[in-house]
Amino acid sequence: MEKGHHSHFINRGLSWLEFNQRVLDQALDKDNPLLERLKFLCIVSSNLDEFFEVRVAGLKQQVQTNTVALAPDGMSPKSELAAIAKRARKQVDDQYRCWNQEVEPGLAAENIKFHNFPEVPESERAHFEKFFHERIFPVLTPLAIDPSHPFPQLLNKSLNIIVHLEGEGLNTDLAVVQVPRILPRVVPFANQTDEQGHDFVFLGSIIKHYVGSLFHGVKVIGAHLFRVTRNSNLYIDEEEADNLLHAIEEELRHVNRGAAVRLEVQDDCPDPVAHRLLEIFNLGPGDLYRHHGPINLTRLMPLALSIDRPDLRDKRFTPAMVVSLNEEADIFWHIRKGDILMQHPYDSFQTVLDFLGQAAEDPNVLAIKQTLYRTSSDSPLVASLIQAAQNGKQVTVIIELKARFDEAANIKWARLMREAGVNVIYGIAGLKTHAKAMLVVRQEGEVIRRYAHLGTGNYHPSTARLYTDLGFLTAREELTSDVATMFNILTGVSKFPGMRELLMAP
Known part of the structure; x- marks a missing residue:
């Protein structure tokens, strides 16, 4: 054969x-x-x-x-x-x-x-x-x-x-x-x-x-x-659309x-x-x-x-809290201590919300970059991104306007974020941005450290309680530098330089 x-x-x-x-x-x-x-x-x-x-x-x-x-x-x-x-x-x-x-x-x-x-x-x-x-x-x-x-x-x-x-x-x-x-x-x-x-x-x-x-x-x-x-079906010539x-x-x-x-x-x-x-x-x-x-x-x-x-109905399920946050141990402390692997919905998506929420309020955070494919109608993630921009941080969001049947919702979020000062990018012409990634750049004394979240599921708190997905938080430089490269490719104009640890498709 x-x-x-x-x-x-x-x-x-x-x-x-x-x-x-x-x-x-x-x-x-x-x-x-x-x-x-x-x-x-x-x-x-x-x-x-x-x-x-x-x-x-x-x-x-x-x-x-x-x-x-x-x-x-x-x-x-x-x-x-x-x-x-x-x-x-x-x-x-x-x-x-x-x-x-x-x-x-x-x-x-x-x-x-x-x-x-x-x-x-x-x-x-x-x-x-x-x-x-x-x-x-x-x-x-x-x-x-x-x-x-x-x-x-x-x-x-x-x-x-x-x-x-x-x-x-x-x-x-x-x-x-x-x-x-x-x-x-x-x-x-x-x-x-x-x-x-x-x-x-x-x-x-x-x-x-x-x-x-x-x-x-x-x-x-x-x-x-x-x-x-x-x-x-939507019929759009992205090359011709101004x-x-x-x-x-x-x-x-x-x-x-x-x-x-x-x-x-x-x-x-x-x-x-x-x-x-x-x-x-x-x-x-x-x-x-x-x-x-x-x-x-x-x-x-x-x-x-x-x-x-x-x-x-099924008995109500309460997902497990992955990390315990307090004044001495914020989310960044936990990530520096070691990678955090989450399996949703068994592990709470709140950890991801806390990661972005704390980044938006933390005066030491300089920049936040995130991809958005689908999110909820009252998304706390979008609220945190807007708050971060209002707090003077450099915030960039790659939002996929062509997410099937969520086009209108994503257009609404794009406008709201742009009005708040967020750099909103619509991805690469001819492709859909399915990646679920977030990068936080933080000043820690004389060092600038990057933190990243990668996931298989959407940044959607409601579906994160239903769908089986993996989430990963890390501060390892060999991983966060690859995530930074991915964002630079999506937002800028450059040829693919290769990555050390991650794979990117196409």
């Missing part, structure tokens, strides 16, 4: 779906608590959304442009799309089978119940009618579909209702009502105590029930929920309106309606996914995290 034969390789898209299967396996595992299983179902949906927005969208574009180049595994874009559709469909079927046969009935047995509107008891009907007319109806807009009302440009991953109408003198028999994103996807029963349980009604089913109030003088034959996923930040911002304005790549409907949607939607979105039958259950389980994640039932 010759070297590099396609049989040596696993298809990229199919490999990713097997990764997502391992997430689904956690939802299927009956040894996991129910609310944890619900969380895993939500993650499966979120992962699939990104997969269709990026990988499937890219393959569809290759097919449309008649790309015939084979992947390393020997698959053409067309054959890979067919294999992905088959595997993804089975995965989605298994996901909803888990929801319908295990997770939802299990939660119902624990008095956590999800209802469609026809199942709502009479005692709650008045509450939901009032909720609809006071909270939902004012923000709804019926959109007719006819020659003078072209099909609306529905946002990526938004939930919508296609309404089938009947009446005399109509120019069309279809209309669309968008389900407002600003409203919660499930609405609780009124005046329910924790002892009574938790009952919720899906927002889409409430709107479906009352949708006739939006159409006067015509008959609603049917109303059906659907959701469209769009191409979310300002990368502005170029990405401009692309982000269009990303919610990219070409459709997937249509999701509930299983009660009639074939003729589903086929008309496929035609409208220029999709084929293979792009249609029918769900026996709520469309977009991802929107149940807030409930999975907020319902106060600790007996239905």
